[in-house]
Amino acid sequence: MSTDDFDVTAVTLKATTYGVISFLVLFNLVVLAFIFSVSFMPPSEFFGAPHIIPQNPTLDAWTSGFEELQDNLVNSFLIGLGTTVVALAISIPGAYAFARKEFYGKRAGFYAIISAMMFPYILLVIPIMDLWNDLGLYNTIPGMIIAYQVFVTPFAIWILRDFFAKLPTDIEEAAQVYGCTQFTAFLRVILPLATPGIVAVGFLAFLTGWNDFLFANLLTTGTGPVPAVPVLYGTIGGGSGERVYWGKLMAETLIIGTPPTILYLVARNYLENAFTV
Amino acid sequence: MSTQNRFDLGGWASSYRETLSENWFAYLLILPVLAFLVLLMWLPFAQGFYMSFNDWPFGGEPAWVGLENYRFLFDWEPFYTSLRATLVFSLTTVLQLGVALVAALAVREIRRGKSFVTGVFLISYTVPPLVTGTIWAYLLQPDLGPIFGYLTQWGLLEETIYWGSDGGASLGVILFVTTWTFWPFMFLIISASLESIPEELYESARMYGAGRVQTFLRVTLPQLKSAILVALSIRIIWNMTKISQVLQLTNGGPGYDTSILAVLLYRFAYGQGRMGVAYAVGVILLVMTIGFVFIFIREFERTSEDPQ
Incomplete structure (x- = not known):
């Protein structure tokens, strides 16, 4: 029983x-x-009974989608790449210090940065718009790259600090015994060992730059370097969708969604380790 | 400095001067991050906070009005609609946790295909939220979208539902789409924490004759507690401040029924150019979320103190 x-x-x-x-x-x-x-259906097929296999498949949605988005995709790519480079450049040294150095104010500094992750970012957009306007960064690619650091760096510090902290404590000193300076020990020993964390952070940074809507929409105007995501918003803007060619819109969602998905598949093994809380 | 380091290696810890210069180096290393956060977060926030006490038309000169913006909001009926929408909408965090927890526990049980399964799970999270918002705007479109198309074709529904004109249904739709989009984030954190539970704990539970339910309640859940609280507090705040899907699906309507506070802020700022009122909404939002920051820090601290 x-x-x-x-x-x-x-x-x-x-x-x-x-x-x-x-x-x-x-x-x-x-x-x-x-x-x-x-995304292969012509506009007329969207009326009438729903079906999953297109009756008259066409590439129109894809070609017109690509045409509409090509400049924006380049902008998105540059923004994603720039966000990654800047994020790594500023957060690697910081995370290293928080993980492996002792100094006064370390704890307070760390939480000041980490808790920024919890800040409702939407509160920052208005003042940053204003500030960027004064600094000439409004409606520029560097403007967006810098603005995204507020999303990325707290995360980056969190993940990278753990990676640096896990390395053996006396590893730099050992390297220095073999003739490395503090800096080359960092460059040749620590950095390669932290590669998984760096890849994870790089991926998240690119994803932020590519995926964001808030800053992308509000820090640019139609005349500037608009990334791809806000274009998608412009086309339906809130659901009134009778005149929309949904096929093109769906092709566009796939076009915009593919690069981050591919990157994720490449970076996934690193990511799973990075999220250990 | 580098040569000195090499020669003083033995005695560097005891030397006061050396410690100072070590410190100086550490400060230099964290300076860029701190500078960016001051520039991008604390300065803009201070400015915005000040602006919430001003009448500030977009592009114009601010004029001090004291608490007028706040008084306006608290006397304004739709503000309460918005507050209620925010509370209902925050249920998405609970739903995300539920799906993520069940999925993480299920994935741990399976032997093969783990990486395929997690890969498929993560799709909704890796693509831009606005993209998933657009996808669901189509799938749930009342006239042309396939979901209502099939439901009426199969006779499960008499006629399609125009959810866009019904406050409750609209809220339901954004709840569903937000949950579908963001649960994988919690899944990632919970899975990672699940993997790190030491096998010995399960062995001793077995030795003491604990059943499945007991093992789950006494071993798994307590070990996951910190991860869950960290994930919850991050997500509560992030969910409340993500506006792209709501804007794409309902534009905050009908009326103000789906205008969660963040969307209300957006509508004041970009619909009406009333920056001062918009920022007052933001300050209220911040007050509502700030408690979670402390939970987050406490749990974060706990996990870093005793790494498993």
Whole structure:
């Protein structure tokens, strides 16, 4: 009796496990498949009965989508790349100091930075707009790259500090015994060992620059270097969608969504380690 | 400095002067990060906070009005609609936690295909939120979208639902889309923490004859507590301040029914150019979220004190 009971719970548990997983996986895959398929439909096919296989497949949505977005995609790419480079340049030294140096005010400084992660960023947009206007950074790519640091650096410090802290304590001194200076010990020994953390941070930084809507929409105007995401907002802006060619819009979502997804697939092994709290 | 370092290696810790110069170097290293945060966060915030006491038309000169902006909000009916929407909307964090916890526990059980499964899970989180917002704006479009199309075709619904004109339904839609988009973030944090629970704990639980439920309640859950609290406090704040999906799906409407505080801020600032009032909304939002910062720091501290 009791072994029977045990088997029943074990089987139920197994069934639930696979049930949950297949549901969540299928849910995402069906959505993806639908979007993909719809992006090949001509505008007329959006009326009438819903169907998943396009009857008269066309590439119009993709070609016009690409045409509309090409300049914006370049902007997005430059912004993502710049955000990554600047974020790494300023947060690697900081994280290193927080992980491996003792100094007065270390704890306070660390939490001042980490808690910035919890700040409602939307509060910053208005004053930053104003400030950027005065500094000539409004409506420029560098302006956005700098602004994104407020999202990225707290995260970067959090992740990188853990990576630096995990390395053996006397590793720099050992390197210095072999003739490295403090700086070359950092460059040749510490930095390579922290590569997984650096990749994870680089990925998150690029993702921020590429994915953000708030700053992207508010720190640019139509005449400036608009990244790709706000363009998508401009086309429907709040759901009134009768005149919209949804096929083109879905092609555009796929075009904008693909680069971060590919990057994620490349960086994923590093990411899973980075999130240990 | 570098040569000195090499020669003084033995006695550097005891030398006061050397300690000072070590300190000086550390300060130099953290200076860029601190400078950026002061420039990008504390200065703008101080300016904005000051502005919330001013009448500040977009592009114009601010004029001091004291607490007038706040008084205006508290006397203004839609502000309470917005507050209520914010509270309902914050349920998304609980839903995200629920899905993430179940998914993380399930994924731990399976042997093969783990990396495929997590890969598919993460899709909704890696693409821009505005992209997922646009996708659902189409899928849930009442006239042309496939979801209502199929539901009416199969006879499950009499006719399509124009959720955009119904406050409750609109709130439901943004709750669903936000949850679908952001749960993988919590999944990542909880999974990582789940992996790091030492196997010995489970072995001793087994030795003492603990059942599944007991093991989960006494071993798994307490070990996950900090990760869950960190993830919760981050997500509560982030969910409340993400506006792109709400704007794309409902524009804060109908009326103010889905204008969570962050969207209200946006509407005051960019719809009406009333920066002072917009910032007053922001300050109220900050007051509502600030408590979570302390929970976050406390739990963060706890995990870094006793690394497993």
